[in-house]
Amino acid sequence: MTVMKVAVMNEAGKTAGSELEVSDAVFGARFNEPLVHQVVVAYQANGRQGTRKQKTRSEVRGGGRKPWRQKGTGQARAGTIRSPLWRGGGKIFPSTPDENFTHKVNRKQYRSALRSILSELLRQGRLLTVADFKVAQPKTKEVIARLKGLGAQDALIVTEAMDDGLMLAARNLPLVDVRPVSAADPVSLLRHERVVMTAAALKRFEAWLA
Numbered sequence: 001m002t003v004m005k006v007a008v009m010n011e012a013g014k015t016a017g018s019e020l021e022v023s024d025a026v027f028g029a030r031f032n033e034p035l036v037h038q039v040v041v042a043y044q045a046n047g048r049q050g051t052r053k054q055k056t057r058s059e060v061r062g063g064g065r066k067p068w069r070q071k072g073t074g075q076a077r078a079g080t081i082r083s084p085l086w087r088g089g090g091k092i093f094p095s096t097p098d099e100n101f102t103h104k105v106n107r108k109q110y111r112s113a114l115r116s117i118l119s120e121l122l123r124q125g126r127l128l129t130v131a132d133f134k135v136a137q138p139k140t141k142e143v144i145a146r147l148k149g150l151g152a153q154d155a156l157i158v159t160e161a162m163d164d165g166l167m168l169a170a171r172n173l174p175l176v177d178v179r180p181v182s183a184a185d186p187v188s189l190l191r192h193e194r195v196v197m198t199a200a201a202l203k204r205f206e207a208w209l210a
Contacts, residue, residue: 004028006122008129008199009150020129020199026209031120032112039113040186042103050099057082057090110186115209117189127195129202133157138168143176152194158184160200181205 004027008018057063063082070077084092121127128150135142143166147155154175159166162180170176177188181204189195197205 002028006129006202008131010131018131020202022202022206023210026115026206027119027122029112029115029119031123032116035109036113036116036186036190039105039110040190042105043185043187045101045103048101050095050097050101052095052099053097054091054094056094057084060088060090063089111209113186114189114205117186118205118209121189121195126193127197128152129197129199131199133159133166133196133198134163135165135169138165140169140172143169143173147176147196150194150196152196154193156184156188156192156195158195158197158201160198160204181208 002024003021004024005019006022006027007015008020009015010018057080060082063080067078067081068075078086081089083089118127130150133146135146147153155177157166157170157176157178159178159180163178167178170178175192177192179188181201
């Protein structure tokens, strides 16, 4: 297995000569744009809920009699106000609560898309690796100071496990999201300008996607 070295940054945003060896197969993969697009669309579609309800022409109230006589009015023929052609009429293909939006993506495709995303983020300099990302107290100003030192005001912070203190400190920042490795998905990885990942989280990704 070939390895590549990733610089580990300190709190001041400097590399300080520290490096981490990771698998080239995971963090050096080529960017497969069609696959990434497919997985992102599937992930968003699978998160949709069938909460919309529209009426068919049989469910629209009224329309029991002909609006006007067939001939002699100068208007087009009409048999009911329930027609989908009428404003307030029924829908031809209505949305229903049991509508299924799910897209199937198998595990191999999903993991390959994650490898492609992480590799491209690293090539673009958007993936920043830090030794650790903890706050002494759940204070928002501490998170702001750490991210400012890294030059990442719009960032996804990925930790190895759930950190409640860090979550509380960052929840008021609209451009910052905190997630453990298990909750990092393709959409969240691509949404932010920077991805700040701890060294332990990076190794966790490597073990999962290798």
